[in-house]
Amino acid sequence: MRRLAPYQTGLWLAEYIDMRCQLCRIYHSTPQSKLLQHQAPSSLQGITGTPPTRTALKKHSFLTDIIHQANSYLSSGLFCAHCHNDITWLPRPFEVDIASSVSLSIQASTYYEYPIRQAIRAFKHQEDMTKLPLLLHAIRQLPRPHGCHRNNSVIVAMPTTNQRLVKRGFEPVSILSAQLSKHWQIPLWQGVKRIDDTVSQQGLTRAERLSNLNNAFALIKKPPVKRLLLFDDVSTTGASLQAVARAFISPTAVKSTTDSSHNSYQISAYVLAHGSKS
Template identity: 40%
Template sequence: MTINGLTKKRHTIPAMYQLGMWRVQYLQKVCCVCRIYPVATISFAKKGAQLEHPFFSYLVCHACHQDLDWLPATYELSLSLLKPEQQAQSVSVFDALTIQSAAPHVNYLRTAIINFKYKEQLSALPILVHALRQLPRPQGCHGGNSVILATPTTEHRLAVRGFEPVAVLAHYLSQHWQIPLWHGVVRIDDAGSQQGLDRHQRQSNMSQAFQVIEKPPCRNLLLFDDVVTTGATLSALALTLLNQYPKTKILAYSLSHGH
Protein backbone atom coordinates (compact mmCIF):
# COMPACT_ATOMS: atom_id res chain seq x y z
CA MET A 1 0.00 0.00 0.00
CA THR A 2 1.31 3.46 -0.85
CA ILE A 3 0.52 7.09 -0.07
CA ASN A 4 1.19 9.17 -3.19
CA GLY A 5 4.01 6.83 -4.09
CA LEU A 6 5.29 6.39 -0.54
CA THR A 7 5.56 2.70 0.23
CA LYS A 8 4.38 1.57 3.66
CA LYS A 9 7.73 -0.01 4.36
CA ARG A 10 9.54 0.26 7.67
CA HIS A 11 12.80 2.16 7.63
CA THR A 12 15.68 -0.28 7.67
CA ILE A 13 17.83 -0.19 10.81
CA PRO A 14 21.04 -2.11 11.61
CA ALA A 15 20.53 -5.80 12.32
CA MET A 16 22.17 -5.53 15.74
CA TYR A 17 19.19 -3.55 17.04
CA GLN A 18 16.72 -6.08 15.68
CA LEU A 19 18.68 -9.01 17.07
CA GLY A 20 18.96 -7.33 20.46
CA MET A 21 15.21 -6.75 20.63
CA TRP A 22 14.41 -10.30 19.51
CA ARG A 23 16.72 -11.73 22.16
CA VAL A 24 15.01 -9.74 24.89
CA GLN A 25 11.46 -10.41 23.71
CA TYR A 26 11.82 -14.12 23.11
CA LEU A 27 14.61 -15.31 25.42
CA GLN A 28 14.83 -12.97 28.38
CA LYS A 29 12.25 -13.65 31.08
CA VAL A 30 13.13 -10.93 33.55
CA CYS A 31 12.49 -7.19 33.60
CA CYS A 32 14.85 -5.05 31.50
CA VAL A 33 14.94 -2.41 34.23
CA CYS A 34 15.48 -4.21 37.56
CA ARG A 35 16.65 -7.50 36.02
CA ILE A 36 15.16 -9.29 39.01
CA TYR A 37 11.43 -9.73 38.61
CA PRO A 38 9.76 -11.51 35.72
CA VAL A 39 7.94 -9.49 33.12
CA ALA A 40 4.32 -8.83 34.03
CA THR A 41 1.72 -11.21 32.69
CA ILE A 42 -2.04 -11.37 32.44
CA SER A 43 -4.25 -14.39 32.12
CA PHE A 44 -7.09 -14.62 29.64
CA ALA A 45 -9.41 -17.39 28.51
CA LYS A 46 -9.40 -18.63 24.93
CA LYS A 47 -11.67 -21.44 23.77
CA GLY A 48 -12.12 -22.63 27.31
CA ALA A 49 -8.42 -22.78 28.11
CA GLN A 50 -6.68 -20.43 30.51
CA LEU A 51 -3.59 -18.99 28.85
CA GLU A 52 -0.92 -16.74 30.24
CA HIS A 53 0.14 -13.95 27.92
CA PRO A 54 2.97 -11.47 28.67
CA PHE A 55 1.94 -7.83 28.47
CA PHE A 56 3.87 -4.55 28.56
CA SER A 57 5.64 -5.94 25.47
CA TYR A 58 7.53 -8.70 27.31
CA LEU A 59 9.98 -6.11 28.54
CA VAL A 60 9.23 -4.63 31.98
CA CYS A 61 7.84 -5.93 35.26
CA HIS A 62 4.72 -4.45 36.81
CA ALA A 63 6.61 -2.72 39.66
CA CYS A 64 9.04 -0.94 37.34
CA HIS A 65 6.24 0.02 34.99
CA GLN A 66 4.39 1.65 37.87
CA ASP A 67 7.46 3.71 38.81
CA LEU A 68 6.77 6.18 36.00
CA ASP A 69 3.84 8.53 35.46
CA TRP A 70 2.89 7.49 31.94
CA LEU A 71 1.24 9.86 29.46
CA PRO A 72 1.44 13.17 31.36
CA ALA A 73 -0.72 16.09 30.24
CA THR A 74 0.03 17.39 26.76
CA TYR A 75 2.24 20.43 26.37
CA GLU A 76 0.91 23.31 24.25
CA LEU A 77 3.57 25.43 22.57
CA SER A 78 2.56 28.70 20.94
CA LEU A 79 4.00 28.99 17.47
CA SER A 80 2.78 32.53 16.85
CA LEU A 81 5.00 33.78 19.69
CA LEU A 82 8.06 32.22 18.15
CA LYS A 83 7.80 34.01 14.79
CA PRO A 84 5.51 37.06 15.00
CA GLU A 85 6.09 37.99 11.37
CA GLN A 86 4.28 34.81 10.32
CA GLN A 87 1.06 35.45 12.27
CA ALA A 88 -0.71 36.64 9.10
CA GLN A 89 0.26 33.45 7.30
CA SER A 90 -0.17 29.79 8.19
CA VAL A 91 0.51 30.28 11.88
CA SER A 92 -2.69 32.32 12.24
CA VAL A 93 -4.60 29.14 11.38
CA PHE A 94 -2.35 26.68 13.21
CA ASP A 95 -1.02 28.70 16.13
CA ALA A 96 -0.07 26.02 18.66
CA LEU A 97 1.79 22.74 18.64
CA THR A 98 0.51 19.97 20.91
CA ILE A 99 3.24 17.71 22.28
CA GLN A 100 2.47 14.39 23.96
CA SER A 101 5.26 12.59 25.77
CA ALA A 102 5.30 9.01 26.99
CA ALA A 103 6.62 9.97 30.43
CA PRO A 104 8.58 12.63 32.34
CA HIS A 105 12.35 12.73 31.84
CA VAL A 106 13.12 11.05 35.16
CA ASN A 107 14.07 7.76 36.77
CA TYR A 108 15.16 4.80 34.64
CA LEU A 109 13.75 6.33 31.46
CA ARG A 110 16.16 9.26 31.68
CA THR A 111 19.06 6.88 32.32
CA ALA A 112 18.07 4.66 29.40
CA ILE A 113 17.83 7.62 27.01
CA ILE A 114 21.29 8.87 28.01
CA ASN A 115 22.83 5.40 27.74
CA PHE A 116 21.35 4.77 24.31
CA LYS A 117 21.76 8.24 22.84
CA TYR A 118 25.29 8.97 23.96
CA LYS A 119 26.78 5.51 24.60
CA GLU A 120 24.76 3.36 22.15
CA GLN A 121 24.09 0.79 24.85
CA LEU A 122 21.81 -1.79 23.29
CA SER A 123 20.59 -2.90 26.72
CA ALA A 124 18.76 0.45 27.02
CA LEU A 125 16.80 0.04 23.78
CA PRO A 126 14.12 -2.38 25.11
CA ILE A 127 13.30 0.08 27.91
CA LEU A 128 12.84 2.87 25.37
CA VAL A 129 10.71 0.65 23.13
CA HIS A 130 8.54 -0.15 26.14
CA ALA A 131 8.07 3.58 26.69
CA LEU A 132 7.21 4.13 23.03
CA ARG A 133 4.50 1.50 23.26
CA GLN A 134 2.71 3.53 25.90
CA LEU A 135 1.97 6.21 23.28
CA PRO A 136 -1.48 5.56 21.79
CA ARG A 137 -1.84 6.01 18.05
CA PRO A 138 -3.34 9.46 17.36
CA GLN A 139 -7.09 9.34 16.89
CA GLY A 140 -8.08 9.24 13.24
CA CYS A 141 -4.55 8.60 12.05
CA HIS A 142 -3.52 5.43 10.24
CA GLY A 143 -1.13 4.19 7.60
CA GLY A 144 -3.29 5.52 4.79
CA ASN A 145 -3.52 9.15 5.87
CA SER A 146 -0.51 9.87 8.09
CA VAL A 147 3.28 9.68 8.26
CA ILE A 148 5.83 9.91 11.06
CA LEU A 149 8.67 12.40 10.74
CA ALA A 150 11.58 11.82 13.11
CA THR A 151 13.60 14.91 13.97
CA PRO A 152 16.54 14.73 11.55
CA THR A 153 20.15 15.28 12.54
CA THR A 154 23.01 16.89 10.68
CA GLU A 155 25.54 14.94 8.62
CA HIS A 156 28.29 16.19 10.93
CA ARG A 157 26.53 14.98 14.07
CA LEU A 158 25.75 11.64 12.42
CA ALA A 159 29.42 11.21 11.49
CA VAL A 160 30.57 12.03 15.02
CA ARG A 161 27.96 9.91 16.82
CA GLY A 162 28.01 7.06 14.32
CA PHE A 163 24.28 6.40 14.44
CA GLU A 164 20.97 8.25 14.56
CA PRO A 165 19.17 7.37 17.82
CA VAL A 166 15.93 9.23 17.04
CA ALA A 167 15.64 7.43 13.69
CA VAL A 168 16.08 4.05 15.42
CA LEU A 169 13.36 4.89 17.95
CA ALA A 170 11.06 6.19 15.21
CA HIS A 171 11.39 2.82 13.50
CA TYR A 172 9.84 1.14 16.54
CA LEU A 173 7.17 3.83 16.85
CA SER A 174 6.30 3.16 13.21
CA GLN A 175 5.93 -0.53 13.99
CA HIS A 176 3.80 0.24 17.04
CA TRP A 177 1.41 2.61 15.25
CA GLN A 178 1.56 0.87 11.85
CA ILE A 179 2.18 4.27 10.26
CA PRO A 180 5.06 4.73 7.79
CA LEU A 181 8.07 6.95 8.23
CA TRP A 182 8.69 9.94 5.97
CA HIS A 183 12.12 11.45 5.38
CA GLY A 184 11.21 14.63 3.53
CA VAL A 185 13.03 17.11 5.80
CA VAL A 186 16.76 17.51 6.37
CA ARG A 187 18.65 19.41 9.02
CA ILE A 188 20.91 21.99 7.43
CA ASP A 189 22.43 23.69 10.43
CA ASP A 190 25.49 22.68 12.36
CA ALA A 191 24.26 24.11 15.63
CA GLY A 192 25.68 22.89 18.87
CA SER A 193 23.87 20.76 21.39
CA GLN A 194 20.61 22.07 22.86
CA GLN A 195 21.58 20.73 26.26
CA GLY A 196 21.88 23.43 28.93
CA LEU A 197 20.29 26.22 26.85
CA ASP A 198 17.22 28.16 27.96
CA ARG A 199 14.10 28.54 25.81
CA HIS A 200 15.21 31.67 23.92
CA GLN A 201 18.69 30.30 23.33
CA ARG A 202 17.25 27.06 22.00
CA GLN A 203 14.92 28.94 19.65
CA SER A 204 17.81 31.02 18.32
CA ASN A 205 19.93 27.89 17.99
CA MET A 206 17.25 26.20 15.88
CA SER A 207 16.49 29.16 13.61
CA GLN A 208 16.54 28.10 9.95
CA ALA A 209 17.64 24.63 11.00
CA PHE A 210 15.48 22.55 8.66
CA GLN A 211 14.75 22.34 4.96
CA VAL A 212 11.86 20.52 3.28
CA ILE A 213 13.18 18.50 0.33
CA GLU A 214 10.01 16.61 -0.55
CA LYS A 215 6.31 17.41 -0.56
CA PRO A 216 4.46 15.73 2.32
CA PRO A 217 2.56 12.69 1.00
CA CYS A 218 -0.47 13.37 3.19
CA ARG A 219 -1.99 16.02 5.45
CA ASN A 220 -1.30 14.41 8.85
CA LEU A 221 2.32 14.75 9.95
CA LEU A 222 3.33 13.21 13.28
CA LEU A 223 6.60 14.71 14.50
CA PHE A 224 8.78 12.67 16.85
CA ASP A 225 11.78 13.46 19.05
CA ASP A 226 13.39 11.60 21.93
CA VAL A 227 13.46 14.33 24.59
CA VAL A 228 11.51 17.61 24.67
CA THR A 229 12.56 20.36 27.07
CA THR A 230 11.38 23.70 25.70
CA GLY A 231 9.97 22.33 22.43
CA ALA A 232 12.26 24.57 20.35
CA THR A 233 13.36 21.80 17.99
CA LEU A 234 9.88 20.47 17.29
CA SER A 235 8.43 23.97 16.94
CA ALA A 236 11.13 24.93 14.43
CA LEU A 237 10.41 21.77 12.48
CA ALA A 238 6.66 22.44 12.55
CA LEU A 239 7.11 26.05 11.41
CA THR A 240 9.35 24.97 8.54
CA LEU A 241 6.62 22.64 7.30
CA LEU A 242 3.76 25.10 7.86
CA ASN A 243 5.54 27.88 5.99
CA GLN A 244 5.44 25.79 2.82
CA TYR A 245 2.36 23.66 3.47
CA PRO A 246 -0.04 25.70 5.65
CA LYS A 247 -2.87 23.15 5.40
CA THR A 248 -0.79 20.47 7.05
CA LYS A 249 -2.09 19.03 10.32
CA ILE A 250 0.79 18.52 12.74
CA LEU A 251 1.01 16.71 16.07
CA ALA A 252 4.19 16.08 18.04
CA TYR A 253 5.33 13.24 20.27
CA SER A 254 8.36 12.41 22.38
CA LEU A 255 9.69 9.71 24.66
CA SER A 256 10.12 12.09 27.56
CA HIS A 257 9.42 15.67 28.54
CA GLY A 258 11.54 17.73 30.89
CA HIS A 259 9.68 21.08 30.87
Protein backbone atom coordinates in the same frame (compact mmCIF):
# COMPACT_ATOMS: atom_id res chain seq x y z
CA MET B 1 28.37 -21.73 18.01
CA ARG B 2 28.91 -17.99 18.09
CA ARG B 3 29.94 -16.36 21.31
CA LEU B 4 27.16 -14.28 22.87
CA ALA B 5 27.71 -10.60 23.51
CA PRO B 6 27.33 -9.60 27.20
CA TYR B 7 24.02 -7.83 26.62
CA GLN B 8 22.64 -10.88 24.81
CA THR B 9 23.62 -13.16 27.67
CA GLY B 10 22.05 -10.87 30.23
CA LEU B 11 18.76 -10.65 28.40
CA TRP B 12 18.71 -14.39 27.78
CA LEU B 13 19.14 -15.05 31.51
CA ALA B 14 16.38 -12.58 32.32
CA GLU B 15 14.15 -14.32 29.80
CA TYR B 16 14.62 -17.92 30.84
CA ILE B 17 16.19 -18.13 34.28
CA ASP B 18 16.01 -14.94 36.32
CA MET B 19 12.52 -13.69 35.39
CA ARG B 20 12.87 -10.82 37.84
CA CYS B 21 12.01 -7.26 36.91
CA GLN B 22 15.02 -5.65 35.27
CA LEU B 23 14.47 -2.40 37.18
CA CYS B 24 13.53 -3.21 40.77
CA ARG B 25 15.02 -6.74 40.73
CA ILE B 26 12.41 -7.76 43.31
CA TYR B 27 9.16 -8.70 41.62
CA HIS B 28 8.60 -11.12 38.80
CA SER B 29 8.32 -9.55 35.37
CA THR B 30 4.95 -9.31 33.64
CA PRO B 31 4.43 -10.06 29.92
CA GLN B 32 3.89 -6.88 27.97
CA SER B 33 0.87 -8.44 26.30
CA LYS B 34 -0.86 -8.29 29.67
CA LEU B 35 0.40 -4.79 30.44
CA LEU B 36 -0.75 -3.35 27.12
CA GLN B 37 -3.79 -5.58 26.63
CA HIS B 38 -2.95 -6.42 23.05
CA GLN B 39 -1.44 -9.33 21.21
CA ALA B 40 2.34 -9.26 20.93
CA PRO B 41 4.77 -11.74 19.38
CA SER B 42 5.50 -14.46 21.89
CA SER B 43 8.20 -16.47 20.23
CA LEU B 44 11.85 -15.87 21.02
CA GLN B 45 14.14 -16.12 18.04
CA GLY B 46 17.60 -17.60 18.23
CA ILE B 47 20.13 -15.28 19.84
CA THR B 48 23.02 -14.74 17.47
CA GLY B 49 25.14 -11.87 16.30
CA THR B 50 28.28 -9.97 17.15
CA PRO B 51 28.98 -7.34 19.81
CA PRO B 52 27.38 -3.98 18.95
CA THR B 53 30.42 -2.09 17.70
CA ARG B 54 30.12 1.20 15.85
CA THR B 55 30.94 -0.52 12.56
CA ALA B 56 28.44 -3.31 13.08
CA LEU B 57 25.66 -0.90 13.97
CA LYS B 58 25.93 0.59 10.51
CA LYS B 59 24.90 -2.74 9.02
CA HIS B 60 21.17 -2.82 8.54
CA SER B 61 20.82 -6.57 9.01
CA PHE B 62 22.58 -6.53 12.38
CA LEU B 63 20.55 -3.61 13.69
CA THR B 64 17.34 -5.24 12.52
CA ASP B 65 18.29 -8.39 14.40
CA ILE B 66 18.89 -6.45 17.62
CA ILE B 67 15.53 -4.69 17.36
CA HIS B 68 13.73 -7.95 16.64
CA GLN B 69 15.31 -9.51 19.72
CA ALA B 70 14.33 -6.47 21.81
CA ASN B 71 10.72 -6.83 20.68
CA SER B 72 10.81 -10.52 21.58
CA TYR B 73 12.11 -9.77 25.06
CA LEU B 74 9.45 -7.12 25.56
CA SER B 75 6.66 -9.51 24.66
CA SER B 76 7.81 -11.92 27.33
CA GLY B 77 8.29 -9.21 29.93
CA LEU B 78 11.28 -7.41 31.44
CA PHE B 79 9.40 -5.35 34.01
CA CYS B 80 6.96 -6.03 36.81
CA ALA B 81 3.58 -4.30 36.77
CA HIS B 82 4.74 -1.90 39.51
CA CYS B 83 7.76 -0.65 37.54
CA HIS B 84 5.75 -0.59 34.33
CA ASN B 85 3.27 1.78 35.97
CA ASP B 86 6.07 3.83 37.50
CA ILE B 87 7.78 4.60 34.19
CA THR B 88 4.71 5.03 31.98
CA TRP B 89 2.89 8.03 33.40
CA LEU B 90 1.83 9.44 30.00
CA PRO B 91 2.17 13.15 30.89
CA ARG B 92 -0.46 15.61 29.74
CA PRO B 93 0.28 17.13 26.33
CA PHE B 94 1.81 20.59 26.30
CA GLU B 95 1.70 23.18 23.54
CA VAL B 96 4.09 25.60 21.82
CA ASP B 97 3.22 28.30 19.31
CA ILE B 98 4.32 27.80 15.73
CA ALA B 99 2.43 30.66 14.06
CA SER B 100 -0.19 33.26 14.80
CA SER B 101 -3.13 31.43 16.39
CA VAL B 102 -1.50 28.08 15.59
CA SER B 103 -0.03 25.84 18.28
CA LEU B 104 1.72 22.49 18.28
CA SER B 105 0.60 19.82 20.74
CA ILE B 106 3.41 17.63 22.11
CA GLN B 107 2.64 14.29 23.77
CA ALA B 108 5.33 12.41 25.72
CA SER B 109 5.19 8.75 26.64
CA THR B 110 6.82 9.31 30.02
CA TYR B 111 8.92 11.72 32.08
CA TYR B 112 12.61 12.45 31.52
CA GLU B 113 13.85 11.04 34.80
CA TYR B 114 15.19 7.78 36.19
CA PRO B 115 15.38 5.25 34.63
CA ILE B 116 14.38 6.67 31.24
CA ARG B 117 16.86 9.55 31.40
CA GLN B 118 19.83 7.25 32.04
CA ALA B 119 18.64 4.80 29.40
CA ILE B 120 18.29 7.47 26.73
CA ARG B 121 21.72 8.93 27.47
CA ALA B 122 23.39 5.52 27.37
CA PHE B 123 21.62 4.61 24.13
CA LYS B 124 22.41 7.90 22.38
CA HIS B 125 25.93 8.59 23.57
CA GLN B 126 27.36 5.15 24.35
CA GLU B 127 25.49 3.02 21.79
CA ASP B 128 24.24 0.86 24.66
CA MET B 129 21.79 -1.52 22.97
CA THR B 130 20.83 -3.10 26.29
CA LYS B 131 18.71 -0.01 26.94
CA LEU B 132 16.69 -0.47 23.77
CA PRO B 133 14.03 -2.77 25.29
CA LEU B 134 13.21 -0.18 27.97
CA LEU B 135 12.93 2.61 25.39
CA LEU B 136 10.74 0.54 23.08
CA HIS B 137 8.55 -0.36 26.04
CA ALA B 138 8.05 3.35 26.73
CA ILE B 139 7.38 4.19 23.08
CA ARG B 140 4.60 1.62 22.94
CA GLN B 141 2.69 3.60 25.56
CA LEU B 142 2.15 6.50 23.14
CA PRO B 143 -1.50 6.52 22.08
CA ARG B 144 -2.10 6.31 18.35
CA PRO B 145 -3.41 9.71 17.14
CA HIS B 146 -7.15 9.54 16.61
CA GLY B 147 -8.12 9.09 12.98
CA CYS B 148 -4.54 8.60 11.77
CA HIS B 149 -3.57 5.61 9.66
CA ARG B 150 -1.11 4.63 6.95
CA ASN B 151 -3.11 6.27 4.14
CA ASN B 152 -3.57 9.73 5.62
CA SER B 153 -0.57 10.29 7.94
CA VAL B 154 3.21 10.12 8.09
CA ILE B 155 5.73 10.19 10.92
CA VAL B 156 8.46 12.82 10.59
CA ALA B 157 11.51 11.98 12.69
CA MET B 158 13.68 14.80 14.01
CA PRO B 159 16.47 15.13 11.40
CA THR B 160 20.13 15.49 12.29
CA THR B 161 23.16 16.93 10.52
CA ASN B 162 25.59 14.81 8.53
CA GLN B 163 28.37 15.88 10.86
CA ARG B 164 26.57 14.54 13.92
CA LEU B 165 25.66 11.35 12.09
CA VAL B 166 29.30 10.71 11.18
CA LYS B 167 30.46 11.52 14.71
CA ARG B 168 27.88 9.31 16.42
CA GLY B 169 27.95 6.48 13.89
CA PHE B 170 24.21 5.83 14.04
CA GLU B 171 21.00 7.83 14.44
CA PRO B 172 19.07 7.01 17.66
CA VAL B 173 15.93 8.96 16.73
CA SER B 174 15.69 7.13 13.40
CA ILE B 175 15.83 3.77 15.17
CA LEU B 176 13.15 4.77 17.68
CA SER B 177 10.89 6.40 15.08
CA ALA B 178 11.10 3.28 12.91
CA GLN B 179 9.76 1.27 15.83
CA LEU B 180 6.98 3.79 16.43
CA SER B 181 6.12 3.52 12.73
CA LYS B 182 5.91 -0.25 13.05
CA HIS B 183 3.81 -0.03 16.22
CA TRP B 184 1.30 2.47 14.80
CA GLN B 185 1.44 1.09 11.25
CA ILE B 186 2.04 4.61 9.94
CA PRO B 187 4.91 5.18 7.46
CA LEU B 188 7.96 7.35 8.01
CA TRP B 189 8.57 10.32 5.71
CA GLN B 190 11.97 11.95 5.27
CA GLY B 191 11.26 15.27 3.63
CA VAL B 192 12.80 17.64 6.16
CA LYS B 193 16.50 18.49 6.19
CA ARG B 194 18.56 20.05 8.93
CA ILE B 195 20.42 22.73 7.00
CA ASP B 196 22.77 24.10 9.62
CA ASP B 197 25.24 22.85 12.17
CA THR B 198 23.77 24.20 15.38
CA VAL B 199 25.28 23.44 18.75
CA SER B 200 23.67 20.97 21.13
CA GLN B 201 20.45 22.14 22.73
CA GLN B 202 21.44 20.73 26.11
CA GLY B 203 21.98 23.35 28.77
CA LEU B 204 20.46 26.24 26.77
CA THR B 205 17.57 28.42 27.93
CA ARG B 206 14.39 28.46 25.88
CA ALA B 207 15.34 31.77 24.26
CA GLU B 208 18.79 30.41 23.40
CA ARG B 209 17.26 27.22 22.01
CA LEU B 210 14.94 29.18 19.73
CA SER B 211 17.77 31.42 18.53
CA ASN B 212 19.98 28.39 17.97
CA LEU B 213 17.32 26.81 15.74
CA ASN B 214 16.41 29.81 13.59
CA ASN B 215 16.11 28.57 9.99
CA ALA B 216 17.59 25.22 11.03
CA PHE B 217 15.12 23.10 9.06
CA ALA B 218 13.79 23.19 5.51
CA LEU B 219 11.52 21.06 3.35
CA ILE B 220 13.19 19.21 0.52
CA LYS B 221 9.96 17.81 -0.91
CA LYS B 222 6.22 18.13 -0.52
CA PRO B 223 4.54 16.01 2.18
CA PRO B 224 2.37 13.28 0.63
CA VAL B 225 -0.42 13.76 3.19
CA LYS B 226 -1.84 16.49 5.41
CA ARG B 227 -1.43 14.78 8.79
CA LEU B 228 2.15 15.09 10.03
CA LEU B 229 3.26 13.37 13.24
CA LEU B 230 6.60 14.77 14.39
CA PHE B 231 8.78 12.58 16.60
CA ASP B 232 11.83 13.21 18.81
CA ASP B 233 13.42 11.31 21.67
CA VAL B 234 13.43 14.10 24.29
CA SER B 235 11.66 17.44 24.42
CA THR B 236 12.63 19.87 27.16
CA THR B 237 11.05 23.12 25.98
CA GLY B 238 9.65 21.96 22.64
CA ALA B 239 11.93 24.34 20.72
CA SER B 240 13.29 21.75 18.28
CA LEU B 241 9.86 20.39 17.40
CA GLN B 242 8.56 23.94 17.16
CA ALA B 243 11.27 24.77 14.62
CA VAL B 244 10.52 21.67 12.53
CA ALA B 245 6.78 22.44 12.53
CA ARG B 246 7.44 26.00 11.38
CA ALA B 247 9.26 24.64 8.33
CA PHE B 248 5.90 23.43 7.03
CA ILE B 249 4.25 26.85 7.26
CA SER B 250 7.16 29.14 6.35
CA PRO B 251 7.29 31.20 3.13
CA THR B 252 10.08 28.90 1.95
CA ALA B 253 7.82 25.92 2.39
CA VAL B 254 5.16 27.59 0.23
CA LYS B 255 7.67 28.20 -2.55
CA SER B 256 9.19 24.73 -2.52
CA THR B 257 5.90 22.87 -2.39
CA THR B 258 3.81 25.26 -4.53
CA ASP B 259 0.97 24.31 -2.22
CA SER B 260 -1.46 27.16 -1.60
CA SER B 261 -3.08 25.22 1.22
CA HIS B 262 0.12 24.74 3.22
CA ASN B 263 -1.55 26.03 6.35
CA SER B 264 -4.00 23.13 6.27
CA TYR B 265 -1.40 20.65 7.52
CA GLN B 266 -2.49 18.96 10.73
CA ILE B 267 0.73 18.80 12.76
CA SER B 268 1.17 17.15 16.13
CA ALA B 269 4.28 15.95 17.95
CA TYR B 270 5.27 12.94 20.03
CA VAL B 271 8.34 12.30 22.15
CA LEU B 272 9.77 9.55 24.26
CA ALA B 273 10.25 11.73 27.34
CA HIS B 274 9.60 15.23 28.68
CA GLY B 275 10.04 17.11 31.94
CA SER B 276 9.60 15.44 35.30
CA LYS B 277 6.79 14.40 37.67
CA SER B 278 7.90 16.84 40.38
